[in-house]
Structure formats: C-alpha cells, structure tokens
Amino acid sequence: MINVVFKYNKHTILIQCNLSELITDICERFTIKAYLDLKKLIFIYGGTKIDFSQKLSLKQLANQIDQNRNEMSVLVYDIDNMENKKAQLQYDFIETLKEKLQSILKLYLEDRNYSENKVNKWRDAIMRDCEKILASYRDFKIFINSIIYYDASKECECDWNYVTNIGKKDSYFIVNYRSNNINANLYVCMFLKNRDRTKKDIRGLIDVIGKEFLLLAEERSYEIFKKKYYNILEQKVIDEILKDYKYSLIYYYEIYNKCHQRTSAILTINQDKNDYFIHKTIETNDSRFYIALGKAN
Numbered sequence: 011m012i013n014v015v016f017k018y019n020k021h022t023i024l025i026q027c028n029l030s031e032l033i034t035d036i037c038e039r040f041t042i043k044a045y046l047d048l049k050k051l052i053f054i055y056g057g058t059k060i061d062f063s064q065k066l067s068l069k070q071l072a073n074q075i076d077q078n079r080n081e082m083s084v085l086v087y088d089i090d091n092m093e094n095k096k097a098q099l100q101y102d103f104i105e106t107l108k109e110k111l112q113s114i115l116k117l118y119l120e121d122r123n124y125s126e127n128k129v130n131k132w133r134d135a136i137m138r139d140c141e142k143i144l145a146s147y148r149d150f151k152i153f154i155n156s157i158i159y160y161d162a163s164k165e166c167e168c169d170w171n172y173v174t175n176i177g178k179k180d181s182y183f184i185v186n187y188r189s190n191n192i193n194a195n196l197y198v199c200m201f202l203k204n205r206d207r208t209k210k211d212i213r214g215l216i217d218v219i220g221k222e223f224l225l226l227a228e229e230r231s232y233e234i235f236k237k238k239y240y241n242i243l244e245q246k247v248i249d250e251i252l253k254d255y256k257y258s259l260i261y262y263y264e265i266y267n268k269c270h271q272r273t274s275a276i277l278t279i280n281q282d283k284n285d286y287f288i289h290k291t292i293e294t295n296d297s298r299f300y301i302a303l304g305k306a307n
Contacts, residue, residue: 012068016040018086029069034062054085056146057103073146075110075139108185114139115187115194124160124192129273133158137275144279150200152279153260153287153304158194159272175259176201199260201306207258212305213288215251220292222246223299232267232296240265260304265297276302
C-alpha cells in the first residue's frame with residue numbers, strides 16, 4: 011500500500027492505494043471524499059500536471075523515492091483560480107522538493123566524519139538519489155551541481171558564488187546541509203522546457219574565464235588574491251564575459267586555498283540533446299578556481 015496525500019486549499023486528505031491502481035481512479039476517490047468535481051480541478055505531482063489521458067498507474071507515475079517511503083504528495087487546484095495560483099504552485103513544489111533533497115543529504119552525511127578516500131562514494135549516491143526525484147519533474151530540464159567539503163580548519167578557506175541568467179518561469183535554489191565537520195550544498199536550476207533561449211555556445215567560456223583568473227592569481231598568495239583581485243575577476247566575468255547569455259545559463263564559481271578538502275559533481279536531468287554542463291578546476295601555486303557552466307538551449 012502507498013499513501014497519496016492530496017493538498018487542496020490548506021486541507022490535507024490521505025487516500026490509501028495500491029501501486030497498480032490508475033491515478034485517474036485515485037484522484038476520483040479524492041474528489042468523492044472532498045465533495046469536489048474532478049473536471050474542475052488540476053492535479054500536480056513532481057511539478058508537472060497529471061495527464062489523465064495517459065492512463066498511468068500509480069507505480070508508473072510515482073518516483074522511486076516516494077515508492078520506497080510509501081507516500082507521495084499531490085497538489086490540487088481549482089481550474090478557475092489557476093492563474094492566481096501559479097506563484098503559489100511554484101513555491102509549493104520548490105519547498106517540497108527542497109525538503110526531499112535535504113533528506114537525501116542527511117541520509118548519507120549525518121553522523122559521519124569527512125573522509126577524503128570515501129566522500130566521492132557518498133557524493134555519487136547522493137546524486138543518484140537526487141536524479142530519481144528530479145527526473146519526475148518532466149516539464150523542466152534540470153541542472154544540479156553538488157559540492158561536499160570538509161569544514162573544520164580555519165586555515166582552509168573557500169569563497170563561492172552562484173549566478174544564473176534565467177527567465178521568470180524558471181527556478182533556482184540552493185539546498186544546504188551541515189553536520190559536525192561536513193558541509194554540503196546542492197545548486198539546482200530548473201529551466202522550463204519549450205521556451206526560446208539564447209543559442210550562443212558556452213564551451214569556450216571556461217578557457218576565457220580561466221585565463222582571466224591566471225592573469226590575476228599567478229604568483230600571488232591566496233590571501234592577497236582574495237583580498238585585492240577576486241572582486242575584479244568577478245566583475246570581469248559577470249559584466250563582460252557572460253553579459254550576453256540571457257535566460258539560459260547557470261554559472262557557479264568557487265575559489266579556495268590548497269588545503270581546502272572538497273569534492274564536486276554535476277548532472278543534467280531531462281535535458282534536450284543540445285543542453286550541456288561543463289566544469290573545470292584551474293590551479294596556481296596557492297589557489298584553486300572551480301567553474302561550472304550549465305547551458306539550456
């Protein structure tokens with residue numbers, strides 16, 4: 011059995027179901043219990059409107075995470091009020107999604123010490139579970155960048171920033187987790203599909219940005235570069251190099267000194283054939299500069 015939790019107008023109604031049941035029949039059971047008209051409602055799961063014409067079973071619709079925990083949430087809205095609910099709809103599914111991703115970080119990182127030899131294995135497990143959840147948001151092409159790092163020594167410093175050039179209907183957010191000496195961040199950008207976007211290629215930008223970093227950082231200590239030249243690099247990258255890439259780009263960069271221990275991974279989900287994610291780490295004698303660029307076309 012699996013519990014389907016319907017959320018409608020601040021009310022919650024739980025329906026117990028079998029995975030073999032059609033989602034249409036389950037939604038109809040909800041409307042009978044709530045004294046509502048099925049034809050006047052919209053049902054949302056995983057950020058996507060449920061299409062009754064597909065005649066999907068609950069097992070076909072529910073992502074693996076929800077199936078394993080035997081519970082899934084469905085948001086319900088009146089069709090007549092849908093225009094007024096769009097902003098709230100986006101907020102609802104983002105907040106629910108953040109909670110699910112937070113639980114994944116907690117599962118793999120809580121009560122653990124940072125181990126340089128094992129953290130990549132934990133990172134890969136986190137990304138696999140995140141993909142299982144995010145893949146159900148079929149209306150979006152999704153870019154996710156994960157960073158896990160050791161955070162016990164004041165001598166190990168790191169500065170990061172997360173920038174996007176996206177449209178009003180796209181979404182981005184950060185999920186943070188901190189345990190005893192492990193910090194983890196998930197940077198998630200969700201580009202709505204079927205939109206016109208800037209077609210410019212970004213594959214050469216990594217080298218352009220890297221050269222600007224080296225011009226300012228080579229043969230300088232991490233402390234001097236961070237204090238006097240880091241802001242100059244940021245301004246150059248954002249105001250000049252990336253200024254023409256509108257409504258289509260996720261951009262993450264990070265500078266840290268040599269003793270900073272960390273690992274990263276990037277992933278594109280539900281992508282079209284021309285979407286891509288690229289990343290690179292550039293080193294000097296005392297600093298490392300990590301860049302990740304994701305492009306939706």
